């Protein structure tokens with residue numbers, strides 16, 4: 001008997017059931033198909049303006065910084081301003097995301113834009129979020145050529161562009177938009193839900209920012225996006 | 226890892242006399258409790274979410290065989306592989322096979338209690354593979370040759386000065402005059418040292434907080450980002466998870482996520498919640514080329530259908546130990562195996578046998594705080610009582626009879642001590658007026674190890690039982 005059969009048999013005998021009980025199988029199939037929504041906090045269920053404000057407030061509470069711009073074309077200048085304010089080199093890493101690529105990067109003097117997955121030397125990564133989650137100030141990003149996952153973790157500074165219209169009230173909404181994009185039950189290799197810059201409290205419970213991931217998370221919210 | 230649970234009493238005495246440990250444990254008391262309370266108070270739906278989370282796990286456990294099958298299907302469909310392991314030994318050899326096939330010499334690891342449970346690091350070292358823990362706390366204790374003393378804060382038993390001494394000893398390639406006086410400088414140094422390791426590793430191993438049947442995904446919840454670097458940089462990603470980590474859907478996952486971080490660290494969400502499904506896709510510029518899940522049973526299937534089934538709802542948030550006066554007094558190592566605190570006192574006998582876990586089910590004042598804060602509504606004190614009753618039942622066997630009688634005789638001669646110890650039971654909580662005040666009143670340092678031995682069975686009072694036993698003995702004699 002394989003280990004698989006042995007374990008499943010033990011589970012069944014402990015539960016006092018036999019394989020192939022139709023009623024149980026139906027319950028499970030239905031639950032997986034329907035994926036019922038549970039308790040959703042009222043906190044994020046707000047009109048657009050208030051929801052976006054909540055997102056920004058929650059993100060700031062977890063030490064992300066926020067910049068709000070009017071339109072996508074304003075993003076390169078906002079990135080450049082961030083680099084200057086932190087005395088960072090004028091060089092960013094980003095993937096092939098079309099929304100980012102269509103922005104006027106060449107309008108920012110002497111800014112180097114490197115494409116592809118991140119290297120250990122990269123100091124700043126720029127990503128475009130799939131969505132934001134207002135209830136917790138979280139951003140959602142997924143792997144792929146558009147926004148490689150290494151960009152989320154290797155650079156010391158992670159700048160994430162999120163369109164205001166993509167800011168949802170709750171996590172469930174983000175999961176269902178993912179379902180729409182990839183199909184029911186299908187997922188990209190990696191979905192990152194990121195809430196603030198990396199941190200550790202492992203030494204004497206002292207909270208410190210910048211553990212293994214980025215030391216700083218800067219969110220650029222595009223209002224008219 | 227060597228099991229020292231039967232020596233709990235001696236471990237506890239040692240812990241109470243260790244000044245470094247006592248200083249470090251102060252951070253548990255001050256660090257976790259207020260943060261959790263604030264986060265809970267800020268979410269009116271917290272209790273409704275706890276009920277929802279409990280119902281999800283109960284439903285899943287009742288259909289575990291079917292959800293495991295559904296999950297496996299989805300992992301395969303996404304190009305991953307599932308390996309089933311009945312025992313710790315099976316899991317170790319499956320993991321070793323994958324590592325050997327990948328030609329692995331260095332393996333990075335994200336924080337995982339399951340790999341502690343199966344003793345993976347010691348095994349790797351024997352097999353000539355170098356395991357590198359990447360979570361800051363885990364890295365520190367690996368340098369010290371220790372084991373975690375807390376399930377989410379593995380190095381919580383250490384002070385900053387101890388960590389500084391370890392770093393100076395281990396990182397001798399760095400200038401000895403460097404300033405390491407602040408936790409921030411220690412963190413930066415660990416970050417630098419570990420960066421190189423992520424790239425050197427052939428295989429990255431993580432645990433999983435959840436396995437999602439709907440999508441075949443594994444989910445990890447972390448703050449440092451080390452678990453992510455561990456799984457995206459090496460060529461092979463191995464997830465090691467036990468069978469009860471299954472949840473049906475992503476919607477169910479979001480219910481439990483909302484109580485997990487709040488209960489653990491008082492965060493609304495941990496910094497990184499990462500959902501991983503299969504290996505990288507052909508067009509992906511990064512991510513692992515192979516994705517393996519080692520599904521471990523190791524005794525859990527036999528907990529189903531018993532009075533200990535509820536323990537399988539545990540999401541390893543650590544709240545029960547953060548609020549436990551016994552844990553506050555002696556720390557995690559005294560419990561003598563992988564899982565400390567109230568959850569350990571219940572889980573350890575289930576996984577390694579009550580004969581090997583000695584007095585653990587007695588390591589409680591029965592104050593009830595653990596159950597009150599457990600996000601999954603696990604009746605921890607009741608389950609500890611179940612273990613005591615089983616111990617008691619075993620105590621009637623000739624082989625262990627003497628131990629039981631000795632403990633009873635001790636208390637029978639000291640009725641005042643019995644009443645005092647009994648007063649720590651659940652109703653005492655409100656009488657003493659909350660955790661903080663109660664803590665001052667409890668005579669831990671001197672008296673606690675004595676109280677700990679009390680059998681306090683639920684069904685009959687101690688004195689009744691004592692009288693019955695005496696009567697039985699009389700009868701036997703006549």
Ligand code: SF4
Nearest residue numbers: 539540542543545599
């Ligand atoms: S028993 Fe409850 S409180 Fe303790 S770690 Fe498990 S889920 Fe958390």
